[in-house]
Amino acid sequence: MTTLSWHEDVxxxxxxxxxxxxxxxxxxxxxxxAFDFRDTMTLQAEELRKQGRSMIxxxxxxxxSQLETFDPKPGTENGGPTEAIDTAVSDIRIxxxxxxTAKQMQDIAIIRSLTNKEGEHQRASYQLHTGYLPTxxxxxxxxxxNIAKELSLANHxxxxxxxxxxxxxxxxxxxxxxxxxxxxYEPFHVSNAGxxxxxxxxxxxxxxxxxxLGLLDKLEGEFASRGGASVVESHRKIxxxxxxxxxxxxxxxxxxxxxxxxxxxxxxxxxxGRGCLLARRLVExxxxxxEVRHGNWDTHDDNFSRTAGLISPCDxxxxxxxADLKDRGLLEKTLIVWVGEFGRTPxxxxxxxxxxxxxxxxxxxxxxxxxxxxxxxxxxKDGMGITKDPVxxxxxxxxxxxxxxxxxxxxxxSPIGRPxxxxxxxTPVEKLFG
Numbered sequence: 001m002t003t004l005s006w007h008e009d010v011x012x013x014x015x016x017x018x019x020x021x022x023x024x025x026x027x028x029x030x031x032x033x034a035f036d037f038r039d040t041m042t043l044q045a046e047e048l049r050k051q052g053r054s055m056i057x058x059x060x061x062x063x064x065s066q067l068e069t070f071d072p073k074p075g076t077e078n079g080g081p082t083e084a085i086d087t088a089v090s091d092i093r094i095x096x097x098x099x100x101t102a103k104q105m106q107d108i109a110i111i112r113s114l115t116n117k118e119g120e121h122q123r124a125s126y127q128l129h130t131g132y133l134p135t136x137x138x139x140x141x142x143x144x145x146n147i148a149k150e151l152s153l154a155n156h157x158x159x160x161x162x163x164x165x166x167x168x169x170x171x172x173x174x175x176x177x178x179x180x181x182x183x184x185y186e187p188f189h190v191s192n193a194g195x196x197x198x199x200x201x202x203x204x205x206x207x208x209x210x211x212x213l214g215l216l217d218k219l220e221g222e223f224a225s226r227g228g229a230s231v232v233e234s235h236r237k238i239x240x241x242x243x244x245x246x247x248x249x250x251x252x253x254x255x256x257x258x259x260x261x262x263x264x265x266x267x268x269x270x271x272x273g274r275g276c277l278l279a280r281r282l283v284e285x286x287x288x289x290x291e292v293r294h295g296n297w298d299t300h301d302d303n304f305s306r307t308a309g310l311i312s313p314c315d316x317x318x319x320x321x322x323a324d325l326k327d328r329g330l331l332e333k334t335l336i337v338w339v340g341e342f343g344r345t346p347x348x349x350x351x352x353x354x355x356x357x358x359x360x361x362x363x364x365x366x367x368x369x370x371x372x373x374x375x376x377x378x379x380x381k382d383g384m385g386i387t388k389d390p391v392x393x394x395x396x397x398x399x400x401x402x403x404x405x406x407x408x409x410x411x412x413x414s415p416i417g418r419p420x421x422x423x424x425x426x427t428p429v430e431k432l433f434g
Contacts, residue, residue, distance in 0.1 A: 052333055054283040054290070054333065054335075055334070055336075056280075056337070057144065058276070059339065060339065061294065061295030062121070062295040062296040063124075064310070065307055066112070066343040066361045067383055068304070069094070070098070073383050079383075080303075083095070085102055087103070092374075100315045100320070104366075105373060107331065109432050111362060111391050112360075112377045113376060114360065114363055114377075114391050114393070118133070118341075121298070125175065126175035127175070127393055128341045131143060138418070139180060140179045140420065142176050143397060144187065145178040146185075147401075150406045158286065160185060160287065161185055161187040161188065162290045162291070163176060163290075163291045164292045165191070165272070165293035190278065263277070268316045270313035272292065275317075276292055283330065294313075297310055300351065302352050303348065321336065330367075332369065335404060337364070337400065338365075340361070342361050343357045343359075359384075359385060360379050369433055371433060377389040377391060389431075393426070394425040398427055399429045401423060407422070409421050
């Protein structure tokens with residue numbers, strides 16, 4: 001999303017932006033007509049929004065090895081040198097290096113039996129973001145954008161979807177955008193957590209800013225009258241959202257300087273650690289969906305030392321995010337999902353690496369009504385397959401929707417006139433809520 005700038009020294013009248021503020025509140029967040037309270041469905045949607053539910057996706061770009069994360073196989077031919085450690089739950093062990101996460105296991109559920117057929121980064125990443133395989137005819141909305149459409153607040157000043165971190169190698173076409181839902185639910189990108197996003201400081205005074213918006217409005221009107229109405233509509237949504245972001249003091253949410261030194265040290269002085277801290281601040285301020293990316297886990301060679309280096313900043317950040325949300329009373333309404341696009345081969349290749357393996361991989365879930373301290377599914381002793389309770393990608397997505405009280409079967413109309421459900425099939429993993 002393109003944004004104009006804001007600085008607390010710039011004083012702009014909110015009244016002068018009443019027209020644009022109204023457009024943003026009703027149209028820019030996709031809620032045109034949402035104030036017809038005679039409509040039962042509208043009332044239900046508003047009730048969802050009042051619940052303040054949100055989701056944080058911790059996306060491990062590149063596909064982490066399940067054997068070096070939460071399904072270790074120590075002492076086996078395929079296990080390599082990876083050791084297992086005890087956790088706060090007596091019968092659950094995870095890989096060495098995740099000591100801080102192990103302490104939070106009473107609030108974490110592990111799925112060890114995720115299974116899929118896509119072993120190519122772009123296709124699998126697209127599917128793990130949208131629930132659909134890529135096609136040439138439709139750009140599917142990400143699950144985050146779908147969730148924001150259902151849950152985001154009508155008049156919230158900050159974007160409803162925020163994406164933190166740069167996409168790594170092999171992530172083109174990851175499906176993390178709004179697709180055919182349009183600019184209303186397009187993610188706001190933050191490249192470097194801990195730094196204010198670019199172009200969030202005004203370069204002109206309030207009066208000049210208003211005059212520029214007036215001129216832009218006139219030019220857009222002329223262009224719309226000459227056949228460019230659809231283009232103008234989309235562009236106005238962007239400028240309206242940007243104008244609202246310019247005015248709000250909530251942009252201070254992106255500034256981590258007010259957090260205590262001790263808490264920042266617990267999250268870790270790393271891009272991922274700062275990203276997780278920012279994610280907590282964003283959901284605390286009312287943002288519906290935040291993705292924090294961490295990579296690159298594509299360890300075709302030197303798997304064990306490279307994975308250890310990736311775990312080092314990940315472990316404290318994940319553990320502290322869970323504990324921090326819980327301490328603030330936010331964990332019950334905030335779902336955290338840790339996952340990558342697939343797993344790694346149980347057999348180590350001649351380069352000391354693990355290759356692509358969608359047959360079985362793992363994920364962590366915490367918060368959002370998920371019962372912690374449990375493991376869903378089992379894999380064989382050699383890690384080569386699932387022996388109990390397989391969980392598909394649609395099952396995972398259905399579980400996420402159940403956690404957030406979103407109707408997974410709700411349909412949105414695609415540009416080609418085809419109704420598409422938020423989740424294409426699948427059933428929630430009920431044991432996660434038991």
